Amino acid sequence: MHYLITILPSLLAGLKMTLGVFALTLIGSLPFGILVAVLQRSPVALLRGVLNGYITIMRGTPLLLQIVFVYYGLSLANLVTLPRFEAAVVTFILNYTAYFAEIFRGGLQAIPSGQIAGAKVLGFNRWQTLWYVTLPQVVKTVMPSVGNEVINLVKDTSLVYVIGLGDLMRAGNIAVARDVTLVPYLAVGALYLLLTILLTVLMRYVEKRLNYYQ
Amino acid sequence: MLTIKNLSKQYNGKVIFKDLNVTVADGQILTVVGPSGIGKTTFLRVLAGLTKADAGEISLNQHPLLLNENRTGAEVGVIFQDFNLFPQYTVFENITLAPRIVARQHRRVYQPQAEELLAQLHLTEQRDFYPFQLSGGQKQRTAIARALAMQPGVLAYDEPTSGLDETTTQQVVTVIKQLQQQGVTQIVVTHDRPFADQLSGAVLDFGTDVVR
Numbered sequence: 258m259h260y261l262i263t264i265l266p267s268l269l270a271g272l273k274m275t276l277g278v279f280a281l282t283l284i285g286s287l288p289f290g291i292l293v294a295v296l297q298r299s300p301v302a303l304l305r306g307v308l309n310g311y312i313t314i315m316r317g318t319p320l321l322l323q324i325v326f327v328y329y330g331l332s333l334a335n336l337v338t339l340p341r342f343e344a345a346v347v348t349f350i351l352n353y354t355a356y357f358a359e360i361f362r363g364g365l366q367a368i369p370s371g372q373i374a375g376a377k378v379l380g381f382n383r384w385q386t387l388w389y390v391t392l393p394q395v396v397k398t399v400m401p402s403v404g405n406e407v408i409n410l411v412k413d414t415s416l417v418y419v420i421g422l423g424d425l426m427r428a429g430n431i432a433v434a435r436d437v438t439l440v441p442y443l444a445v446g447a448l449y450l451l452l453t454i455l456l457t458v459l460m461r462y463v464e465k466r467l468n469y470y471q
Numbered sequence: 472m473l474t475i476k477n478l479s480k481q482y483n484g485k486v487i488f489k490d491l492n493v494t495v496a497d498g499q500i501l502t503v504v505g506p507s508g509i510g511k512t513t514f515l516r517v518l519a520g521l522t523k524a525d526a527g528e529i530s531l532n533q534h535p536l537l538l539n540e541n542r543t544g545a546e547v548g549v550i551f552q553d554f555n556l557f558p559q560y561t562v563f564e565n566i567t568l569a570p571r572i573v574a575r576q577h578r579r580v581y582q583p584q585a586e587e588l589l590a591q592l593h594l595t596e597q598r599d600f601y602p603f604q605l606s607g608g609q610k611q612r613t614a615i616a617r618a619l620a621m622q623p624g625v626l627a628y629d630e631p632t633s634g635l636d637e638t639t640t641q642q643v644v645t646v647i648k649q650l651q652q653q654g655v656t657q658i659v660v661t662h663d664r665p666f667a668d669q670l671s672g673a674v675l676d677f678g679t680d681v682v683r
Contacts, residue, residue: 371553375549470602
């Protein structure tokens with residue numbers, strides 16, 4: 258117990274970093290995901306092609322590799338040198354936008370065409386229809402899948418160790434190597450678990466709130 | 472007055488209607504009858520700007536309407552067969568959404584108008600219900616109120632009695648006749664001949680009156 262208390266400050270500092278990457282990724286990737294899903298229905302074939310290519314690359318390559326590429330690759334290619342944290346957040350947003358876009362695309366496809374016809378004859382334009390009619394219904398439909406991705410994101414943030422960012426996982430690694438004990442890993446696991454349980458409860462609450470209609 | 476001139480529509484090489492000419496005076500009822508699958512709903516969709524016409528003109532009070540999907544505005548109010556109410560909004564919100572967002576009316580304008588429509592269509596008690604909590608007849612009256620809230624030049628119904636029992640069908644007849652007395656121009660697409668007869672409006676029989 259005493260040992261746990263001694264390593265707790267460093268673990269909490271790591272947790273802060275983990276939460277930072279997590280929150281910024283969600284704030285960025287959810288709206289971008291919706292935008293990409295909407296633009297995938299654009300009549301411009303070139304735009305659809307570019308977005309499909311982007312989603313294929315993001316979903317088809319490991320996130321770990323993407324982090325390395327954005328942090329080291331772009332710098333080596335003399336394109337841009339991002340600080341570690343920014344590189345991690347940018348990569349996570351790019352990656353999760355692709356997954357969220359696919360989820361929202363499915364949600365948009367599930368909206369009956371009658372809803373759009375109903376809005377059109379009332380004079381709604383495309384964006385008003387999206388904002389007031391379809392999107393609220395899509396959000397309700399996709400919430401369980403979004404919740405799943407949110408939980409995945411918490412655990413995926415541990416990949417930032419690869420560029421030396423001091424997250425929760427790295428804080429645990431350091432303590433394990435220094436003190437030659439696996440106890441820090443148990444503490445790290447417990448913290449991740451606590452985080453995902455809290456998020457699961459929150460997502461269930463949101464789902465329940467959205468369940469006021471059928 | 473609704474004037475339809477030489478309206479034509481083909482679908483997959485098949486002529487649905489050709490050189491259709493129809494005039495509906497203000498406050499009149501036109502019933503469009505004929506067997507299922509003959510093109511009545513396509514006619515209604517063309518009228519509403521949901522489906523592109525191949526040729527012809529439609530004008531409402533001398534104001535021409537676009538005959539493709541680019542039509543904007545709510546000149547033709549539509550009561551769809553399955554109503555297409557917005558499930559996430561209450562009856563009141565369904566009725567006021569378009570006046571609020573599309574017509575940008577102030578609450579002082581759209582609220583009393585909506586309350587009046589609710590009272591007229593016997594929906595006051597269901598004001599805060601969601602569509603899933605309504606009966607078929609209540610859903611239909613909500614759809615009528617929602618369309619009327621945008622003060623359309625013409626109100627078009629697609630098979631308004633499908634799925635309704637006899638009592639509710641009689642309520643639909645009453646509502647349509649009441650609206651007629653208020654001067655609302657209405658087009659009723661139906662395959663239900665006895666229902667069409669009760670409306671005693673002009674009849675366009677898609678089985679016999681339409682050139683193909």
